[in-house]
Amino acid sequence: MKAHSEPMTDNATRRDRSTASAEDESLLPAVVAALTAAGKRLVDRFSTAPRLESRADVLAALGANDVVSLEALREPLSRARPEARWVEDELECGPLPQGEWWVVDTVEGNINHVHGMTDWSVTATLVRDNEPVLAVVHLPLTGDTYTARKGAGAYLGTRRLQASTKSELDAAFVGTGQARPDEDKETHRRIGESVTAMLGSALVLRVSVPATLQLIQVAAGRMDVFWQYSQVRSGLAAGALLVAEAGGAVTDTRGNPWSFASEDFLAAAPQLHAGAVNVLSTIR
Incomplete structure (x- = not known):
């Protein structure tokens, strides 16, 4: 039996x-x-x-x-x-x-x-x-x-939808933005440092809100990478599923599996994910 x-x-x-x-x-x-x-x-x-x-x-x-x-x-x-x-x-x-x-x-x-x-x-x-x-x-x-x-x-x-097939971060269109108004100073610091780091690594960087409207671009292969510090479920849940189902990678900025308990968020074209992690994991 x-x-x-x-x-x-x-x-x-x-x-x-x-x-x-x-x-x-x-x-x-x-x-x-x-x-x-x-x-x-x-x-x-x-x-x-x-x-x-x-x-x-x-x-x-x-x-x-x-x-x-x-x-x-x-x-x-x-x-x-x-x-x-x-x-x-x-x-x-x-x-x-x-x-x-x-x-x-x-x-x-x-x-x-x-x-x-x-x-x-x-x-x-x-x-x-x-x-x-x-x-x-x-x-x-x-x-x-x-x-x-x-x-x-x-x-x-x-x-x-299918995520981007780019393989080089220096060809990537990347983006980030605030999760909500009145973020704390530590989050502001991390956002600023990540923008500086990515400006030296990616082709073009976009900073805007809301997160979902950047994540649908990642899912559609129009943008290549999006990350965000802090968590707001309603701003990430839909986009996370869209990107994952379009073949993209969804993790935290250190490459660990993403969940609602994660401290931050990263969505990327599959071949650009490792490069994005290499850049963003330096931000503490």
């Missing part, structure tokens, strides 16, 4: 994974529809001629956008996956309790939206036992929708 116990367990595990994968696939249309509805509301609020005069004005505009988008997202996502709990604070860091969670950014790049810039999106990631298993990133102004499921690839619409 013992000779059959391990294969039986393996078969059961494969069946469980297969069932979960099928359920996740059937979930995708509902997630895309919810993000599209939220995006339409945000487009209606978008202006390329903003009227912001103070920090209070900025914070009020950010909050109003979050409320409008959340109203379109929470009910349909909760209905689509009733078992999944909801992360209330989009700036939260660290591991989640076991089980399923919706990690959502109601306006990823909200700061850009309220200032009349076009680099913003709506994102939702289903996290199961601290592992992203389904992600959708919707760009309302272009209508582009990026999707990924664990083990099933990453897509822009129906086109499968």
Whole structure:
């Protein structure tokens, strides 16, 4: 009997994974529809001629956008996956309790939206036992929708994505940015030192927010490397899955496996990952 116990367990595990994968696939249309509805509301609020005069004005505009988008997202996502709990604070860091969670950014790049810039999106990631298993990133102004499921690839619409095939860091288009406003001085130091280090190693460097809109470029092979210090789950979860499913490497800046418990984040084209680690691992 013992000779059959391990294969039986393996078969059961494969069946469980297969069932979960099928359920996740059937979930995708509902997630895309919810993000599209939220995006339409945000487009209606978008202006390329903003009227912001103070920090209070900025914070009020950010909050109003979050409320409008959340109203379109929470009910349909909760209905689509009733078992999944909801992360209330989009700036939260660290591991989640076991089980399923919706990690959502109601306006990823909200700061850009309220200032009349076009680099913003709506994102939702289903996290199961601290592992992203389904992600959708919707760009309302272009209508582009990026999707990924664990083990099933990453897509822009129906086109499968593939990370860059570059092999030399001195040919790379790389990027980084803040995780959130009011980072501590130590994080500012690490960002600055990493930018200086990469300016001497890569071809071109971009510093911008939000993280997700750089990570979709890495997944699509348009950019080659992205890293970020500190952790904000909602800014990394979707992009991490997209890059991994597009064949990219996702680790921390020292090359260790990335998780929500990691101190920092690195996503890179597979042949550039070692070179990026060599540069960034010197930053302490």
